[in-house]
Amino acid sequence: MLCVGKRLVRLKGFQKLTSVDKALQMFLSQVPPKKIGIEIVPLTSALNRVLAENITAEHDLPNFNRTAVDGYAVKAEETHGASQFKPKKFLITEKHAVETKQAKQVWTGNPIPKGADAVVMLEYTKRMGDEVEVWTQVVPGENISKKGEDISKGEVAVKARTRLKPQHIGLLAALGFSEIKVFEKPKIAILATGNELVEVGSSIKEGQVFEVNRLVLSALCRELNAEPIDLGIANDNVNEIRDKLEFGAKVADAIITTGGTSVGAFDFVPEVVDKLGKPGVIVHGVAMRPAMPTALAIAKEKPILVLSGNPVAAIIGFEVFARPLICRLLGLEKEEHRPVVKAKMTKKVATALGRKTFVRVHVFQRNREFFAEPISTRGSGVISTMTKANGYAVASENRQGLEKGEEVLVYLFDDVDLVG
Amino acid sequence: MLCVGKRLVRLKGFQKLTSVDKALQMFLSQVPPKKIGIEIVPLTSALNRVLAENITAEHDLPNFNRTAVDGYAVKAEETHGASQFKPKKFLITEKHAVETKQAKQVWTGNPIPKGADAVVMLEYTKRMGDEVEVWTQVVPGENISKKGEDISKGEVAVKARTRLKPQHIGLLAALGFSEIKVFEKPKIAILATGNELVEVGSSIKEGQVFEVNRLVLSALCRELNAEPIDLGIANDNVNEIRDKLEFGAKVADAIITTGGTSVGAFDFVPEVVDKLGKPGVIVHGVAMRPAMPTALAIAKEKPILVLSGNPVAAIIGFEVFARPLICRLLGLEKEEHRPVVKAKMTKKVATALGRKTFVRVHVFQRNREFFAEPISTRGSGVISTMTKANGYAVASENRQGLEKGEEVLVYLFDDVDLVG
Numbered sequence: 001m002l003c004v005g006k007r008l009v010r011l012k013g014f015q016k017l018t019s020v021d022k023a024l025q026m027f028l029s030q031v032p033p034k035k036i037g038i039e040i041v042p043l044t045s046a047l048n049r050v051l052a053e054n055i056t057a058e059h060d061l062p063n064f065n066r067t068a069v070d071g072y073a074v075k076a077e078e079t080h081g082a083s084q085f086k087p088k089k090f091l092i093t094e095k096h097a098v099e100t101k102q103a104k105q106v107w108t109g110n111p112i113p114k115g116a117d118a119v120v121m122l123e124y125t126k127r128m129g130d131e132v133e134v135w136t137q138v139v140p141g142e143n144i145s146k147k148g149e150d151i152s153k154g155e156v157a158v159k160a161r162t163r164l165k166p167q168h169i170g171l172l173a174a175l176g177f178s179e180i181k182v183f184e185k186p187k188i189a190i191l192a193t194g195n196e197l198v199e200v201g202s203s204i205k206e207g208q209v210f211e212v213n214r215l216v217l218s219a220l221c222r223e224l225n226a227e228p229i230d231l232g233i234a235n236d237n238v239n240e241i242r243d244k245l246e247f248g249a250k251v252a253d254a255i256i257t258t259g260g261t262s263v264g265a266f267d268f269v270p271e272v273v274d275k276l277g278k279p280g281v282i283v284h285g286v287a288m289r290p291a292m293p294t295a296l297a298i299a300k301e302k303p304i305l306v307l308s309g310n311p312v313a314a315i316i317g318f319e320v321f322a323r324p325l326i327c328r329l330l331g332l333e334k335e336e337h338r339p340v341v342k343a344k345m346t347k348k349v350a351t352a353l354g355r356k357t358f359v360r361v362h363v364f365q366r367n368r369e370f371f372a373e374p375i376s377t378r379g380s381g382v383i384s385t386m387t388k389a390n391g392y393a394v395a396s397e398n399r400q401g402l403e404k405g406e407e408v409l410v411y412l413f414d415d416v417d418l419v420g
Numbered sequence: 421m422l423c424v425g426k427r428l429v430r431l432k433g434f435q436k437l438t439s440v441d442k443a444l445q446m447f448l449s450q451v452p453p454k455k456i457g458i459e460i461v462p463l464t465s466a467l468n469r470v471l472a473e474n475i476t477a478e479h480d481l482p483n484f485n486r487t488a489v490d491g492y493a494v495k496a497e498e499t500h501g502a503s504q505f506k507p508k509k510f511l512i513t514e515k516h517a518v519e520t521k522q523a524k525q526v527w528t529g530n531p532i533p534k535g536a537d538a539v540v541m542l543e544y545t546k547r548m549g550d551e552v553e554v555w556t557q558v559v560p561g562e563n564i565s566k567k568g569e570d571i572s573k574g575e576v577a578v579k580a581r582t583r584l585k586p587q588h589i590g591l592l593a594a595l596g597f598s599e600i601k602v603f604e605k606p607k608i609a610i611l612a613t614g615n616e617l618v619e620v621g622s623s624i625k626e627g628q629v630f631e632v633n634r635l636v637l638s639a640l641c642r643e644l645n646a647e648p649i650d651l652g653i654a655n656d657n658v659n660e661i662r663d664k665l666e667f668g669a670k671v672a673d674a675i676i677t678t679g680g681t682s683v684g685a686f687d688f689v690p691e692v693v694d695k696l697g698k699p700g701v702i703v704h705g706v707a708m709r710p711a712m713p714t715a716l717a718i719a720k721e722k723p724i725l726v727l728s729g730n731p732v733a734a735i736i737g738f739e740v741f742a743r744p745l746i747c748r749l750l751g752l753e754k755e756e757h758r759p760v761v762k763a764k765m766t767k768k769v770a771t772a773l774g775r776k777t778f779v780r781v782h783v784f785q786r787n788r789e790f791f792a793e794p795i796s797t798r799g800s801g802v803i804s805t806m807t808k809a810n811g812y813a814v815a816s817e818n819r820q821g822l823e824k825g826e827e828v829l830v831y832l833f834d835d836v837d838l839v840g
Contacts (some may be wrong), residue, residue: 003763043620047639061804064626070682107682111627150802165834166639167806170731173632174803178621200463201598206484207531212593219467219586260525262490310528311590336835338758340785365760368829372618382570383594384481386587387578409788414585415756 017287019397020320026282027296028324031303034253037329043173046164048225049182050331055158057175060148065112068074068145072103072132072280074127079137087126103132112144119143121271151175161333184324186329188221188322189215189248191231193241193259193269193307199233212311212383213258220318224336226326236260241272249276249300253329256322259309262293270295276304287397289355291317311383316358316392319411335341338411341391343370348404351395360389360401363410364419372410374402390414439817440776446702448744451723454673456751457604461509464592466584468645469602470751474506475578477595485532488565492523492545492552493536499557501819507546507553523552539563550659565802571595574715581753592830606749608641608742609616609668610634611651613661613679613689614729619653632803633678633727633734640738644756646746656680661692669696669720673749676742679729682713689726690715694725707817709775723774731803736778758831761811763790768824771815779822780809783830784839790832793823 018026024375038052067073074090078101082088090103097114098104104113112119118138126133151157157175158168164182172180190213197211198204211233218228231248234240241260260269261284274280277299284295284306290313295306303325307317324335336403343363351357362374375389393408400410438446458472487493494510498521502508510523517534518524524533532539538558546553569575577595578588584602592600610633617631618624631653638648651668654660661680668675680689681704694700697719704715704726710733715726723745727737744755761784771777781792795809813828815821822828 043635044638047642057826059624062629063624107687108728109629145802150804159806163835166636166643167735167803169639170632170735171803171807173620173635174630174731176620176624176630200593200596203598204479204483209482209529210594210596212590215463215593216586216590218464219589222467223586267527308528311594315587315590337838339761339832340836341759341761342788342790368762370762382565383587383591384570384577387591389494389587412759413587415583416760418757 011061011337016281017285017292019287023283023286023294024321024324025298027303027321028328030279030282030298031325031328032298032301034329036186036329038181039184040179041182042179043177046169046172046180046182047166051158051160051162051164051168052181052183052331054156054160055153055172055175055177055180057151057153057157059176060153061150061174062145062147065147066145067106067110067112067119069119069121069143070107071105071119071121071143072134073098073106073113073119074103074117074134074138075100076118076138076140076142079118079120079134082137084135087135089133091133092127093134094230103134105132112337117141117144123199133335157331161331162254163332163336172220183331185225185227186254186326187227187229187252188326189229189231189252189255190217190221191234191241191244191248191257192309193234193236193257196214197233197259213307213309213314216311216315217256217258217318217322220315220322221326224323224326224330226330231255236268238268238272241269242276245272245304246300247277248338249302252302254302255304256307256318257304258307258314261295261306261308267293269363270297273297273299273304273306287355288316288320289352289357290360291320292355294321296321312386315386320358338391338413340409340411341370341416342392342407343372343393343410345393345402345404345408346371346373348401349374349395350401351399353400354397355394356397359395360385361391361393361410362389363391363412364417366419370416372408390416424644437705437712438703439707440821441468443703443706443714443716444741445746447723447741448748450699450702450718451745451748452718452721454749455560456606456749458601459604460599461602462599463589463597466589466600466602467586467590469584471578471582471584471588472601472603472751473581474576474580475592475595475597475600477571477573477575477577480573481594482565482567483572485567486565487526487528487530487532487539487563489539489541489563489663490527491539491541491563492554492556493518493526493539494523494554495520495531495769496538496558496560496562499538499540499554501514502554502557504555507555508713509551509553512547512550512552514760523554525552537561537564576802579753583752603751605645605647606674606746607647607672608746609649609651609672609675610637610641610656611661611664611668611675611677612729613654613677613752614657615656617653617679632731633729636731636735637676637678637738637742640735640742644743644746644750651675656688657663658688658692661689662696665692665696665724666720669722674722674723674745676725676727676738677724678727678734681715681726681728690717693717693719693726696720707775709772709777711740711778712743712775716741732806735806740778752775758811758833760829761790761836762827763792763813763830764827765813765822765824766791766793767824768821769794769815770821771819773820774817776817777815778812779815780805781811781830782809782839783811783832786839789837794830810836
């Protein structure tokens with residue numbers, strides 16, 4: 001009877017679903033602030049790390065006046081009146097200085113030779129042996145990248161909390177930095193629960209399934225450059241789950257579990273999480289599809305995401321709840337979204353009123369237009385729908401579907417094909 | 421005189437520029453076909469690798485009939501005539517089999533108990549102690565994921581030449597694969613040339629600049645999951661450059677050089693490359709901006725990309741020429757593009773007729789609309805323009821600019837901000 005009673009309590013929990021936005025806000029607002037550790041890495045290992053300090057230029061960039069174009073460096077005043085009909089002639093010098101009526105050939109990036117104060121573009125010149133004809137007049141400073149033009153000394157070149165892409169690494173290198181401070185990668189412990197689960201690579205019996213979620217969630221963490229920690233598979237056993245969660249809370253910055261979060265007889269992960277520490281479960285049951293039986297919790301000062309055991313729901317749960325959390329733990333200034341594209345629905349899709357629905361679509365590009373073809377799904381568990389799709393569109397709670405021809409925003413998790 | 425003569429020959433080379441499309445086609449069509457090496461990796465290390473074999477399902481997925489929804493498994497015929505006004509009652513069983521007038525509560529993914537052939541969704545039921553009221557009729561098979569529904573035995577689940585994303589790893593795991601064959605990462609040797617270059621971390625004198633390109637190009641290779649090999653910095657010295665290129669051709673699958681590719685007195689990289697082996701330089705001088713002084717070559721059976729020393733031009737040169745080459749060396753089925761978004765230009769930008777121009781823009785999203793703000797640039801060398809931008813738009817050769825309000829396709833190399 002006690003068992004039945006408990007089950008009823010849990011069933012009750014789902015009679016009131018929380019909206020996605022509210023759930024996320026309730027959860028993130030209670031995640032304890034944490035000082036993120038800092039490490040120093042060489043610039044060669046800085047790709048996709050998050051910068052932990054403002055990088056201020058210690059010198060001007062460029063640190064000398066240089067030409068912004070290919071052409072001839074001259075004294076600007078000596079070009080006065082030059083035109084295609086009235087070209088001016090200059091003697092070409094090979095020295096690093098320009099004297100009266102001299103020009104020096106320069107290539108983009110070269111220092112401006114002494115005595116010169118402008119560059120005439122190659123297109124407006126004609127070389128004739130040791131001389132060059134100039135067909136246009138230039139003003140002082142023309143076609144010159146001034147010292148400090150790119151970044152001036154003391155200026156913030158790259159802000160703290162920026163994800164370092166190749167171009168940031170280039171700018172930091174140009175300023176002479178060979179190593180920088182970055183935030184430590186957050187550690188995300190991942191636990192799968194379920195008596196039916198078998199480790200990939202083992203043999204399988206009817207009723208058993210290979211455990212997929214730890215591999216997928218680890219890969220999703222790695223895409224964000226967070227560090228997954230594998231807590232393995234736990235049986236549907238309170239003690240086993242609790243022990244693994246306690247270990248996870250010790251070694252990681254956040255925990256993600258999968259399975260045992262619905263309201264079935266063996267679904268007691270939210271209960272175990274709730275007993276782990278205060279405040280415990282903050283939300284259980286979200287008005288969304290898939291991933292409705294998601295719970296968001298905090299215990300032992302660690303955020304815990306209790307995701308569905310269904311692989312598709314686990315992925316969507318990760319995208320919606322783990323992604324913003326991990327972006328914060330990475331030290332990023334704001335959530336990093338997947339690339340978004342606006343695409344026209346090729347077909348109508350029905351969705352349930354009151355549920356934010358994540359519709360898997362295949363986006364393709366044809367004649368500069370983007371189209372989103374919904375992937376037909378029956379159970380949300382069909383994982384091949386995720387490999388057929390390359391993104392998802394969102395139908396809000398107040399919608400009963402997405403119309404054919406409607407323009408939707410699609411969040412892309414794979415490449416877009418160019419068709420036709 | 422010989423020296424001047426040589427210089428003139430090289431200058432001549434630029435009088436005829438090749439279009440971007442033509443240059444790429446001429447180059448790629450001559451790249452020697454190469455059997456890419458294969459290695460076996462555990463699925464845990466397979467993220468972003470390229471699959472080297474078709475993966476065929478060795479069993480059905482799911483490998484048993486399971487419920488696609490939360491609800492009650494029943495014998496469909498016993499629900500005949502059930503409605504909200506005329507509910508049918510079933511006795512709830514805890515066994516793994518359903519007998520006459522029995523129902524078993526099941527949760528998404530659970531096996532269908534023996535004797536049951538349909539599932540009534542939770543929404544259409546009401547539990548009353550040990551009984552459940554069913555308010556709707558179901559047909560045999562309703563709400564059941566059939567054995568093999570996701571992938572059936574013998575079906576190709578993931579095709580060779582696919583880049584493995586988290587969802588592919590999930591599907592491979594679901595099919596029980598713990599290790600797979602992937603293509604070896606291509607090795608890309610990177611050489612910077614220029615007397616003015618100083619290694620990052622050293623001290624610098626006027627007229628010298630920190631070498632930026634090897635770091636940036638290595639990062640761009642890593643983004644594609646190719647393996648950069650650092651050939652260091654070479655002075656503008658024929659023998660030094662040749663020796664390093666010969667070494668690069670031995671250890672790598674392709675070589676990228678930067679600098680010394682214009683037509684100045686010290687710009688002899690294309691000449692050295694041309695003498696390295698047949699066919700040598702295929703294109704030198706491309707009708708584009710930036711990156712005009714790009715050369716594309718093949719020698720010692722290795723593709724060689726001779727990029728500008730200007731960091732912005734080197735990045736654009738990489739995107740346009742190295743990216744499709746590396747995608748091919750990775751074993752990918754087709755070129756992997758950066759995410760593309762359609763955005764409205766916020767300002768007019770002038771471009772040169774006859775030059776395909778890569779306009780750096782900052783894309784932002786406001787009220788579900790995307791806008792592209794051009795980054796004002798003077799010299800193309802200003803690398804901070806690349807960190808201010810998050811993508812580039814392309815103005816074709818027959819255009820003299822991009823108009824304000826015009827919709828352009830932007831290739832994104834960084835996150836898009838949501839504004840307002």
